[in-house]
Amino acid sequence: MCQLLGMNANTPTDVMFSFTGLATRADEHKDGFGIGFFEGKGVRLFVDEHSARQSPVAELVKTYPIHSNQVIAHIRKATQGRVALENTHPFVRELWGRYWVFAHNGDLKDFRPRLHGQFRPVGDTDSEHAFCWIMQELAKAHAGVPAIDELGCTLRELLPQLHRHGTFNMLLSNGEALWAHGSTKLHWLVRQHPFGAASLRDEDVTVNFASVTTPRDRVAVIATEPLTAHEPWQAFAPGELRVFVDGAPR
């Protein structure tokens, strides 16, 4: 299984703490990593086919505070597709003049729908194929960027068709909101005022969020497994889709 990390915030926030927690799990997930940051409508994507433990790119992400409202990260253990840069999540496509960022954890069996539209996979993973299919179907269902709730309705129709083929934990963002779909393992958490301290489960790192936030800051974190001890992480139900806007589930 790969590991996912998502962040949705009402104010640009860095993910150095959470990404450090994710990267400690990279021993078992050594087949590359990637992280995409929305900054306004722009996207900054760092990918490396080396483990997040050793990669100098991962080191930069852990130490350079990139402030973003929407982040999607992934560390990979290859199930389908070679270990290669083009198979490294997250994947990015443009539709309606916006970037869309997607990462998937799981394994889809026998899911190779015909792609007749404008989106084609560059690599050979089931995940990128599924992403291209989602983008194709979104492009058919709407004429331009739909409102967040409308897009949620369309995804609620599309995602069960994927989930039926196997494990489909997923994160998707267009910079305005972050959609998370649970299948076998996905957790979420909201951090807001009054902020406390949190400690990573896998590494001896503690952050006192009260000292680095203002009372109006709010951040939702989504991760395959809870990254911290003593915080109220909640599990997604199988097939549950949640959309996060301004740091909270909607």
Place this chain on the structure above:
Amino acid sequence: MCQLLGMNANTPTDVMFSFTGLATRADEHKDGFGIGFFEGKGVRLFVDEHSARQSPVAELVKTYPIHSNQVIAHIRKATQGRVALENTHPFVRELWGRYWVFAHNGDLKDFRPRLHGQFRPVGDTDSEHAFCWIMQELAKAHAGVPAIDELGCTLRELLPQLHRHGTFNMLLSNGEALWAHGSTKLHWLVRQHPFGAASLRDEDVTVNFASVTTPRDRVAVIATEPLTAHEPWQAFAPGELRVFVDGAPR
């Protein structure tokens, strides 16, 4: 004027030396930088809206040897479009299951053709608009990835239509070849056996290529202005299009 740097090689090669030369010119070109590396069909894109002089991302690119056959880099001095991540070159799109990377130096006046196809700009630069138009027209002209020479024929029809609107120095790659179009200022150079030493014009850095190459290595470098002293840089004629394959012009 922005500054462009392109590299096309017959063996995966790092561009730390040339990028260091480019980054020294970032004092005047402080509105962001970007660099895209093809690794097989995959693309690794580093962008930052900070100057390549100060950016930790640029520091990584100068010190982490990323080996690639096709590189396109750009340092930006904004003429059209705000200083923002979504306006930072190079731009990337997917077509026919391949990534396409594009960077532009210049300024197109009154060039806003209607985009009726699948490619829309995310930011507000003339450059990204021109790139979307090129991709749209390529998608209309071919049913799948064309051979390099066929693609060159199509570009020879398309690019004069852009050049007519202003300055259009451009680099474009799909990972197989690198197309360079000269307008006002663009130079190229091939380094091959027997390799010598080269010194950056703007910085006290010298590399003896003979010690880091094999006799069959060949690298073409394309840059707005010659990056090194005492090497036979050649200027592009206005309107000249060249395609570089395996480290040499074709």
